[in-house]
Amino acid sequence: MILAVINIYLPGLYEKYIASNVKILLDSGVYVLLNLNDEKGLSEYQKEFDFLKNDHVFVLNNKRNTMPGYGFNEGMRLALKKNFDYCFFVDQDSIVSEKTVEEIKRHIASCTDFSFLATKIKDEKGKQTLRYFRGNLSKSMTFYSVPLKKYCNDPKINAAGYSGIIVKMSVVRNNHIYINETMGIELDDYDFTYRLSKVVPGYLMNSAVITHPNKKKNRNNRFGELVDAFSLLYFLDRSGRDKKHVENYRYLIGKYGVGVIKQFKMFLMHSVYIEKFLKKTKK
Structure with a gap:
């Protein structure tokens, strides 16, 4: 079973993304945890999101900005408590499709020896791959993104941004690997996935795609x-x-x-x- 974890903080225009993503995830048999991280509170969100009453949706009402690391850690703890096999991290400003979930499930079935799997991240027009989300840290901790020509091989990677990664809960449980929340919101994702990969490799999934609008275009060379x-x-x-x-x-x-x-x-x-x-x- 898969538990998708979505951190919500002052979503504004992204509420439509959240609603669409949750519907697709639930229709695909994926459970969802929503971390509410602003003062708006559960009662206000219940007026906007009718899916909060769904039995397959869990809600953690934090009432403050707890940073992504805290929310994803709470998601993993809930996954272990409820015996989920995988956690799927989804940013509130990203877009998931039915095809995304299908391809994730296919990769899970065919690739059993992994600590995490990472989707391909595309821009809002679906034309540019945002490569800085996926790559490898060298021995000196220089980050190198995966070249586009190697995406088709579903290569091993040891560093990935949070959005669109699937974490294998047996690796987390057996090795007690969680996100270092003291790092705040900078490089904590690379740190977490790097530590996972030191135990069992992580892989990029070329055919599983998430759209991430409004993200900067980086120097991917x-x-x-x-x-x-x-x-x-x-x-x-x-x-x-x-x-x-x-x-x-x-x-x-x-x-x-x-x-x-x-x-x-x-x-x-x-x-x-x-x-x-x-x-x-x-x-």
Whole structure:
């Protein structure tokens, strides 16, 4: 059995996506957990979503912004408690189709030795694959997205964004692997899937597609990813989520990185002189 987990926070225009996704999931035999993460509360959402009364829908009314990691962790705990086999993470601003669920079930049946499976993520027009959602972290924790030509082979991956991943609950239960909520909303998804993949591989599913509108178009090439890997070593007056991203990237390097490039990154990030020079050139 599959439990889909959807975190809801001030959905606004995305309410139509949520309603459509839940209907498709329920019609496909998938159970749903909705994490309500704003002050609106259950009673208000019940006026808008009649599916909340469905016996196959669970609701966690948090009444505050708990961040995605908390909601997905609660989903996995519920899945273990209710003996679900898999958790399916769905962002409130993404779009699922009947074909998506069909292909996920087909992959589950044919690929038994995995910790997580990741859907392909397309833009709102269905033309561009958002590759930065799926890829591999190198030994020095540089992220490389999967080249489009390799998608058709359903390649192994060790890092994936939350949206559209299927997590095998037996791996979570046997190894006590959960999301590190202290990371907030930056790179916690890569950290979680990387730890899963160290136990059992993760795979990309080329034929299972989720649409993710309004997402940035990233530099999906090796040169751009290398630039990011080294520019993100420095704070450079960053604030908010950008600052947290740098902090968490440094954490990943220190925690999991190995080899000469890892040591080089560690040297660079602790060089006060380089940081000062980059700040001057930035101005």
